[in-house]
Amino acid sequence: ETGVTQSPTHLIKTRGQQVTLRCSSQSGHNTVSWYQQALGQGPQFIFQYYREEENGRGNFPPRFSGLQFPNYSSELNVNALELDDSALYLCASSLGDRGYEQYFGPGTRLTVT
Amino acid sequence: AQTVTQSQPEMSVQEAETVTLSCTYDTSESDYYLFWYKQPPSRQMILVIRQEAYKQQNATENRFSVNFQKAAKSFSLKISDSQLGDAAMYFCAYRGGGATNKLIFGTGTLLAVQP
Numbered sequence: 001e002t003g004v005t006q007s008p009t010h011l012i013k014t015r016g017q018q019v020t021l022r023c024s025s026q027s028g029h030n031t032v033s034w035y036q037q038a039l040g041q042g043p044q045f046i047f048q049y050y051r052e053e054e055n056g057r058g059n060f061p062p063r064f065s066g067l068q069f070p071n072y073s074s075e076l077n078v079n080a081l082e083l084d085d086s087a088l089y090l091c092a093s094s095l096g097d098r099g100y101e102q103y104f105g106p107g108t109r110l111t112v113t
Numbered sequence: 114a115q116t117v118t119q120s121q122p123e124m125s126v127q128e129a130e131t132v133t134l135s136c137t138y139d140t141s142e143s144d145y146y147l148f149w150y151k152q153p154p155s156r157q158m159i160l161v162i163r164q165e166a167y168k169q170q171n172a173t174e175n176r177f178s179v180n181f182q183k184a185a186k187s188f189s190l191k192i193s194d195s196q197l198g199d200a201a202m203y204f205c206a207y208r209g210g211g212a213t214n215k216l217i218f219g220t221g222t223l224l225a226v227q228p
Contacts, residue, residue, distance in 0.1 A: 042218030056213030104158035
């Protein structure tokens with residue numbers, strides 16, 4: 001166990017809907033990164049939040065957005081869901097935006113129908 | 114752009130034997146980090162071992178060790194005395210020396226351990 005928690009464990013949404021996924025980082029960690037892992041693939045970096053600011057983003061459209069709160073927990077929001085958004089969403093926490101050791105949560109399995 | 118390639122989709126090893134998982138990467142950076150992560154069926158990604166590019170010595174963590182060949186851009190993972198609990202998907206990952214913790218993952222190698 002890494003101390004990183006995510007909720008919900010899994011959920012099912014309909015195309016066009018919006019979804020919010022949540023991540024609670026390991027105690028003392030101030031950086032959260034989000035990844036999308038499609039079935040049979042390695043995780044793809046979505047974005048990173050450091051001290052409540054987005055400071056790095058992968059190749060994902062603006063309908064993927066996030067927040068980080070003063071307690072360093074984080075949300076991933078996805079608008080206008082598409083079928084291809086079906087994936088496992090992982091968050092990872094670390095200490096500092098250059099801390100090389102990241103601890104992953106168990107993920108949220110999102111299915112879009 | 115940096116890329117990570119794992120050319121072995123699946124591997125199998127007998128319990129107590131040794132297995133090596135391969136990984137190659139491409140980068141023009143001189144400062145970077147390499148990792149092996151394990152993802153069991155529970156889905157939680159677990160850090161197995163890390164290697165800093167500036168270190169010539171290969172990293173070792175108990176039964177896990179790496180063979181880091183910087184010039185060849187190769188980073189293989191050796192698992193000694195394989196155990197049933199080692200069965201999982203293994204991902205090789207690259208992190209550049211920049212201002213984010215962005216990891217670039219390979220496609221993974223599914224390791225089966227036979228009793």
